[in-house]
Amino acid sequence: MQLTPDQTVVFTLGQWQVNATIVNTWIVMILLAGISMLVTRNLRADKAPGRWRSALELIVTMIQGQIEEVTRSSARHVLYFAGTLFLFIAASNVLTVIPGFVPPTSSLSTTVALTLSVLVAIPLFGIAKGGVRQxxxxxxxxxxxxxxxxxxxxFSRGVSLAIRLYGNVMSGVVIAAILLSIAPFFFPVVMDMLGLLTGFIQAYIFAILATVYISSAMADPPLDTSDKDK
Known part of the structure; x- marks a missing residue:
């Protein structure tokens, strides 16, 4: 039983083996990009939004609201980064309802890559806000x-992020595999519903933690009370 997409080789390019982690990652990215292009292809201020555009705007507004609650400011530039993390992880986990699709987030290499992007973003946002010295x-x-x-x-923040996301996804995959082997005709429906719920929760936690770390790097330094007394 293969629990991680790293073990599944989809095709080979010469001496390179392309596993399911890479293929499924590109599937999620193409799907998200395609949906965004379809929804926003006729985006105009003088045109009433359709159902798909309204749904997309609702998702973006909810994500922006959560980010502003954490940062305590209108940090719209953080929305693009944290929102992308949320949508990618959520879409990856939700697609597990498709038979044979293993989420790329169940691979440690994917979670480490996501974590590294957060670790790089933290100093970049912090430096952009207050400068290198601050x-x-x-x-x-x-x-x-x-x-x-x-x-x-x-660095421990990054390790905890990677292990938390990988452990949560892998635990769900293992439980689903065990239950499907016990009762393959009853548990698939239950596990699909549970997978949808846990997928959004995992994406929400990861994105919120990334936002918290970024907002801490962007926070203003505490006032020097000694200089104030003088």
Whole structure:
């Protein structure tokens, strides 16, 4: 029983083996891009939105509202990054209702790649908000002795993100495989419904945690009380 798409080779290109993780990742990306193009192809301010456009705007508005609650500001630029993470993970997990489709998020390589993108985005957003000096200053707060601990804490965030997403998805795949082997005619419907719910929850948690880490990097430094007293 293959639980991760890394073990399934779809086709080969010379000496390179293309596994199901890569293929399914491209399927999700093409699907999301195609839906976005179809929904927004006739996007005009003087035209009433249709059902698909209204549904897409509702999703975007909900994601933006959650981000603004975390950042406590109108951080629309964070929406593009965190929203993409949410839609990719949610779509990957929801597509498990299709027989034979294994979500790319059940591969550790995919979760690590998503986490690395978050780790790169954190300093980029922080530097864009307050500059290099202000961002690096946070690593020596409240004193210089905290520098190694702050650096370790920064990388531990990424490790926790990758392991959390991978563990959640893999646990769902294992449970589904066990239940399907016990009662293949009853549990598929239950597992499909449960997969839809857990898929959105996993995507929401990952995107929110990424937003929290980015907002902490963008936060203004605390006021120097010693200078204020003077």
């Amino acid at each position: 961002y690096l200053r946070k690593f020596i707060e409240p004193s210089m002795i905290m520098l190694p601990f702050n650096i370790i804490g920064e």
